[in-house]
Amino acid sequence: MKITRAEVEHVARLARLELTDAELDTFTGQMDGILAYVEKLNALDTDGIVPTSHAVPMENAFRADEPTGSIGVENALANAPQRAESFFRVPKVIE
C-alpha cells in the first residue's frame, strides 16, 4: 500500500472535503494505484538532475509596477453569496 485510508481522510479534511465511507474506500484504492504508477519514475537514475519545478522552459515573466486599474466594487461583489455595504459578508470567524 502506497497510501493508507487514514492519510486520505487527513488530506480530504485539509481540502475541506466530506467523504462517505464508500468514497474513502474508492479513493484510497484509486490514489494507491496512481502513486504506484508514478513510482515507476524511481527506476530512473536522477542523480545530478535539478528537480523540475515547471514544465515550460521559461523564466522571468515580469510586469512593470504600473497600475492597470481594478474592476470596481460592484463587479468584485457581483458573485458574492452575501455582501454588506462594500464588503464580502462571511460567517463569524473565530480568532
Next chain:
Amino acid sequence: MKYQVVIGLEVHTQLTTNTKIFCGCSTKFGSEPNSQTCPVCLGFPGALPVLNRQVVEYAIRAGLATNCSITQRNVFARKNYFYPDLPKGYQISQFDLPICQHGHLDIEVEGETKRIGITRIHMEEDAGKLVHADISEVGDDSCVDLNRACTPLLEIVSEPDMRSPDEAIAYLKKLHQIVMYLGICDGNLEEGSFRCDANVSLMPVGSTVFGTRAELKNINSFKFIKQAIEYEIERQAEILDDGGKVIQETRLFDPNTGTTRSMRGKEEAHDYRYFPDPDLVPVLIADQWIEDVRAELPELPEAKRARYVTELGLPEYDAEVLASSRELAQYYEETVALFPQAKIVSNWVMGEVARALNDDNNRSITDCPVTPALLADLLKLMEKGTISGKIAKTVFDEMYKTGKAPERIVEEKGLVQVSDTGAIEAMVDEVLNNNPGQVEQYRGGKETVFGFFVGQVMRASKGKANPAVVNELLLKKLKA
C-alpha cells in the same frame, strides 16, 4: 528556577510599490473596501498572476542591506490553507528557495554589540482584511475587504539569537530603520506596514537546548512587543515551575490587557502542503542585476553614523540622532555642504529645526519651510556677526512662518546686530545708572548679578547688541 529567554522574530514588511505583487491593482491604503481588486487578487478561476519586477528589486535591496546572499534561482510556492481573507485558498509565497539567505544585523544593547542572524527573506502576497464593521444587519458575521490581498510583502526571519526583550526591540528598530532607508517600506506600524511575530521560549539558565516555543502574533508597536514578550516569559516560567509543559501554539497579543491568549482554531491547519506554483515561472537573478542594485544602495544608517563621527567630528549622540532617518540625514548633509561647520549645523537641526517641526504637528523634515539653503544663509549671517545667536532664533521663527530669506527678515525688522561700541556704551551707562543697588551688590562681591546687567542691556537693545561687546564694556565699567 532561573530561565533564559530565547527570541526569534518574523517581520512582515509591506513594500511601497504602486501596484500589487501579481496584478496591476493599486496598493493605496484606506480606499473604499474591495475597490482595489481584480480577477487575479480576488482569486477568480483562470486568472493568471504576473510578477511585479519592482518586488524582486526591493527584495534584493533588503538582502544586500542585511548581509544576505541572494538566491539566483527563485521559485514561488503555494501555501495551502483556508481562511476567509484568502480568496484563492492558498497564499503565493516562497518555500525552499527564498530570495535571500544567511544574513545578519549587528545591534547594540547597553554598549555591547551583538550579531543577530537572519535566516531568510522571502517574497509573498498579503491576505485581505477581516473587519468587524459596525453595520447593524451584519450582527456577528465578519466582513472581508480584499484591497490588501495580493499586496507585496517581504517576510524577514531572524535566527533565535535574541536573549532579552531589549535585544528584540533593538533588532526591530534597526531593521525598521534599514527598510525605511532603502525606501522599500513606509514603516507605518499602525497601518500594518511593518508587522512582527515573536517566537518565544524559555530554557534553564546554562542550558543550550531550546524549550518549546509559542508564536506571538498581532503586535503592532515596539512597546507592545516588549510587553508581549515580558508577559510570555512570565507565563511560561509559571508553567515550567509548576512542572508543566509549554505547548507549541500561536498566541494572540491583546494590547488592552497586555496579555497573550491561545488562538486555537488556527492550529489544525499547520499542514500547508507547499508545492511550486505552476502559474509563475522561475525568477533567475543574474549577477549583473545584483551588482546594479548594490551600486544604487544608499549609505546605510550605521555607515552614516560612523562617518559623522570620524569625518565630521560629531559626538556619538548627534550622529545617532541625525542618521536615524534618511530624510533628516539628507537635510543635515545638504546644510553642512553649504555651511561646513558640522557641530553648529547639528545643534540647529537637532534644536530649532526639530522643535519647530515638532510644534508644527510633527511636520516632516522634507516639508520644512526653512530649507537647507535658507538655514545655511542664516548661519552665515550669524557667523559674520550681522546678527547675534539670540536674534538668529527670532529670524529662524520668522523664516519658518513666512519662508522668507534671512537677509530680508533682518533688513525688514531692523535686526542687524549692534557692535558699535559707542551705542552700546550709552546703553550700558544707562543700565548701571538705573540700578545702583545691583551695582553696589556686584562691587561688594556678589558677581552673580553680572548676568542681570547683561540681560538688561540686551533688553534695552532689543537683543541686537553684540553680547561680546556688552560683556567687555560691563566688565570695564564695573571694575572701574
